[in-house]
Amino acid sequence: MKKIFTITILLVAMMLSTIAWGQQQPASAAPAATKPPVAAQPQATAQPSAAQPAAVSPIIELRKKAEANDVASQIKLADLYSMGTGVPRSLPEAAKWYRRAATTGNGEAQTKLAMMLEGGFGVTKDVAEAISLFDKAAQQGNTAAQMRLASAYEMGRGVDKSAKKAVQYYEMAANSGVAKAQVRLGDIYRNGLEELPHDYEKAMSWYHKAADKGNSEGEYQIGFMYEQGLGVVASIDEAINWYKKSASHGNIEAKVALTHLGVKTGA
Numbered sequence: 001m002k003k004i005f006t007i008t009i010l011l012v013a014m015m016l017s018t019i020a021w022g023q024q025q026p027a028s029a030a031p032a033a034t035k036p037p038v039a040a041q042p043q044a045t046a047q048p049s050a051a052q053p054a055a056v057s058p059i060i061e062l063r064k065k066a067e068a069n070d071v072a073s074q075i076k077l078a079d080l081y082s083m084g085t086g087v088p089r090s091l092p093e094a095a096k097w098y099r100r101a102a103t104t105g106n107g108e109a110q111t112k113l114a115m116m117l118e119g120g121f122g123v124t125k126d127v128a129e130a131i132s133l134f135d136k137a138a139q140q141g142n143t144a145a146q147m148r149l150a151s152a153y154e155m156g157r158g159v160d161k162s163a164k165k166a167v168q169y170y171e172m173a174a175n176s177g178v179a180k181a182q183v184r185l186g187d188i189y190r191n192g193l194e195e196l197p198h199d200y201e202k203a204m205s206w207y208h209k210a211a212d213k214g215n216s217e218g219e220y221q222i223g224f225m226y227e228q229g230l231g232v233v234a235s236i237d238e239a240i241n242w243y244k245k246s247a248s249h250g251n252i253e254a255k256v257a258l259t260h261l262g263v264k265t266g267a
Contacts, residue, residue: 059086066097074101075109082112082122091122102133107140114145118158127158138169146173147181154193163194174206182210183217190221190230200231211242216249223257236261 059080065073078097081090095116101109114133117126131152137145150169153162167188173181183206188196190203204225210218223242226235240263246254247265255265 066100069100069104071101071104071106071109074098075106075112078109078112091116093122095122105136105140107137107142107145110134110137111142111145111148114148118148131158138172141172141176143173143176143178143181146170146176147178150181150184154188161194163188163196166193167196174209177213179210179213179215179218182206183215183221186210186218186221190225200225204231211245214249216246216251216254219243219246219249220251220254220257223254227257227261 062073062077062080066077074097078094078101079085080087081097082094083089087093095113098109098113098116102113110133114130114137115121116123117133118130119125131149134145134149134152138149146169150166150173151157152159153169154166155161159165167185170181170185170188174185186203186206188203189199189206192198204222207218207221207225211222212218219242223239223246224230226232226242227239228234232238240258240261243254243258243261244263247258258265
C-alpha cells in the first residue's frame with residue numbers, strides 16, 4: 001500500500017512539473033499576431049491631375065511672340081542669337097530678327113542692324129544701307145546711332161568727311177546728356193576741325209557739361225585748359241584742382257599731369 005502511495009505521489013509531481021515548464025516558455029515560442037511591415041502595406045499614391053499642360057520653353061514662347069510681330073520680342077530674340085544665350089549663336093538669325101523689327105521703324109533695331117551691315121556681321125556688308133539706318137534711328141533720338149554717324153562724318157568712314165555733319169550728330173547726342181559726345185565736341189572746338197575754327201569758349205562749355213556729370217575726361221580737359229591758358233587765364237592752382245578731381249575718378253592722364261606738376265597722387 002505504501003509503495004502504491006509513493007508511485008502516485010511521483011506521478012502527480014511529474015504532472016505539476018510539466019505544467020510549470022509550459023508556463024515558463026518565452027513569448028517567442030508561441031507565434032504572436034503582428035502587423036505586416038510598413039513596406040508590405042499598400043501605399044497611397046498621388047493620382048495624376050487631369051490635363052496638366054507641359055511647361056513651355058521660354059525661347060519657344062518668345063519666338064511665338066516674335067513671329068506674331070511683337071517688336072520687343074523680335075529684338076530680344078535677335079539679341080539672344082547675337083550672343084548665343086539660350087540658343088546656338090547665329091548672326092544671320094540675329095540679323096533676320098533685327099531686320100523684321102527695323103521695318104517697323106524701331107530705332108534700336110535699326111541701329112543694331114546697321115552695325116551688322118556696317119561690319120558685314122551675319123549679312124553682306126552694306127555701308128550705304130547702314131548709314132541710312134543709322135540716320136533713321138538718329139532722327140528718332142537713338143544716341144548710339146548719333147554717335148556712330150558723328151564718328152563716320154568726322155573720319156570719313158562710309159561717307160564724305162564733314163566737320164559740320166560730325167558736329168551736328170555729336171550735338172544731338174550731347175544734348176541728350178551723352179558725356180562722351182560732350183567731351184568730343186570740346187576737343188573739336190579746342191583744336192579746330194577742317195572748316196571749323198578754334199572756339200575755346202565753346203570748348204570749355206562742353207567740357208564743363210561733361211564734368212558736371214563727374215566725367216573724368218571732361219575734368220581732365222578743363223585742367224589742361226587752365227594749365228595752358230586756353231580761353232582762360234592760366235592758373236596752375238585751377239589746373240591742379242581739376243586734375244585732382246579727374247584723378248579721383250580714375251583718369252590716368254590726370255595722375256601723370258599731377259606728377260609733372262610735382263603733386264603726389266598716392267598711386
